[in-house]
Amino acid sequence: MMRPNPASTSCLVLTHAHEDHLGAVAWLWPQLRCPVYCTPFAAAILAGKLKERGLDEDVPVRIKAVGSRFAVGSFNLEFVSVTHSIPEPTAVLIETKQGRVLHSGDWKIDRTPVMGDHFDERRFREIGELGVDALVCDSTNVLRQGFSVSEAEVSASLWRIVAEAKGRIAITTFASHVERISSAVAAARKAGREVVIAGRAMRQTIEAARTCGYLRDAGSFLDEEAFGYLPPDKIMLLCTGSQGEPRAAIARIAEDTHPNIALDEGDLVVFSSKTIPGNEKAVSAVHNNLASLGVDVITSDDALVHTSGHPRQDELKLLYGWLKPRAVIPMHGEPRHLLRHVEFAEASGIGETLMAENGDLIRLAPGPA
Template sequence: MSPDHTDLWFLPLGGCGEIGMNLNLYGHDDQWLMVDCGVTFADPDQAHQPHVQMPDPAFIAERADHLAGIVITHAHEDHLGALPYLWRRFKGRVYTTAFTAEVLRRKLVEFNLAGQISIEVVKPGDRRQIGPFNVEWLNITHSIPEPQALMIRTPVGSVFHTADWKLDPAPVIGPPIAPKIFQALADESPSAMVCDSTNALVDGHSVSESELIPGLRKIIENARGRVVVSCFASNVARLVTLMQAADQTGRRVALLGRSLKNMVSAAKATGYWDSKHRFIDPFDLGFFPREHFMAIATGSQGEPRAALSRLAKDTHPDLTLEAGDTVVFSARIIPGNEVLVDALIRALKARDIIVITAEEAGLPIHASGHPAADELTQMYQWVKPELAIPVHGEPAHMAANAKLARIAGVTRQLTGQNGDLFYIKPVVGIRRKAVATGRLGWDRDALIPLEIEQ
């Protein structure tokens, strides 16, 4: 199965019909362009499965000679994390921005791939000819530095690929959303828009990252003991927000968790971390009065080996929590992690530790990185694609996204699953289950095929 010079195809191997584990292929003129290569993690009820899971890349691995290149849109694990595991199977050149490249290089060291993968660093606004695909990187806003949407052009048609995004006028790190960038795309009538569906069922507009300081500051001011805040390690903007709130309340900050330290290190290396935001060493936490410090910890999703779980069990080497201390969840619960998070909260409360979640805080203390319904509608109205292809969501999310596109004036919508082949040019259509898909798990330093329970 190979596209000819008149074809423009879209083939998702991961991330379509599910949230996470994104791996997308675009086909034209006997070549394929890979966009993102991410992981997901086993559900709590699948404890017998390997924790790290990723799409099976067999289709493109068998056609590695026809892989024009690999574009990584941003540094979140569900878009980047599988590349060190899978790259040897297809060995493509990687194109990405400086921050994402910095995060990727650190991962490659762990897999003995340092210096082996050719990484071309691009800037927002750049265009590169990658085989028959002309790719333009477009600044967008999300919950990590340098998120990029893509405009993928070929002689027969074009695709606006959103990746993860929101419309944030004040994202704390990076430039605010610039409507003119996307309005200008309408002039060339993109053949399709492949779009994030994560929050399509959420009414209204997502909260801006800049709106979180009042809520976080109020919690910290009212706390009488130690404060521990847990958030996604990759959300560098949230780390900056927390540092600002700590400064305003007279608390010093320590980082608990390897992934947090790695992300801050990458931010420093690429100019996204202000030198005035300094941390104390976790070893010194025991010498600070309880009311004078705050810890930022990994483990907002209840991960058993993360810092927050170790604090709940009182097994963390650097910090012991006591009754009256406060733990704040500045993150949403990813669907599937409810059991782990509930167990973690119960363990904390059993020790009379005060727990505050984003749902209970009153004022906003978490901002999603994905577009709600009004933002989806706005983007469709700006870009005016001929066809909408919702991805990055479960079927209900994608159906809601397609409905919003239709209401916004997009005349055609196609929804499908991993392995479905979407025909964009010359004729719009879909071939169900055109390609066999599956998952691989990382188990004892090897990749193994998985049977996923439905």
């Protein structure tokens, strides 16, 4: 990793609130000591991270709404609205005298998001007319053809599953996935079920979301101590542990060691997530432990209970067409994703591509990248 250089760092800019995009701020900031720019929801999540490290009163966090334009030194920046799997995801437009760069952040094109702003196609087209020297672009789903599935379709599928459940139902998903939490809660309310939350990270996300105006119509949530006092057909559990984390709620429930929550034969657990590569063995162990209890399990292999927050090939083509970038620089993926993105961009008519590794310094302008 390249060593941080305070003298050449004007600020940190966060595109959204996922852990892999802001989790290192509390470790980097003591070396950089610069302002941090982010949206209100990202700031709410970041506040908790900084407090854990005793930095909550030290770090200058500059909160900017989605769509805001602001200047930092010789850079003119803009948060452009995209859709992803967390509130307030943004791309970042970076303008200087030397050129114009668009950093996509994490994104997909969801025409029917469950919450938050829509993908700002109009603004992307306008930026394309201005001229884009380089598009630094998400590569996570470049191996997949077509368009990613809308969160609204997952929401409808979750409702059908919850409506048909006879006993207790638990849904485990990424703690930061506020849209999925919203979809699950809406299904529970419609089915006449109370909602119990298990997992510190999920509770923190819900609190941050409500602080920023999200989930305010979701009703009240019950603590896990209430789980055993409600009829099986009147309860839904939202919990952490979709990646098989050993200390997470669903893993302990599957081992029958959770102090407040137990599932019985005929109950149902929905893994509303995709297993991240490397976690397969741990997730499979949780599935098997649940099966040993007689608990039914539904995963994304069985039903539409998850969709990615990243663009497939047809979405990438649309973005290329709107922005018309001179160059594409793939980011956010393993080497095979970055290489495939280079190939895909070239096949789509992009004149210049560049594959970079973490720590590389790239000159974008003037002249070729």
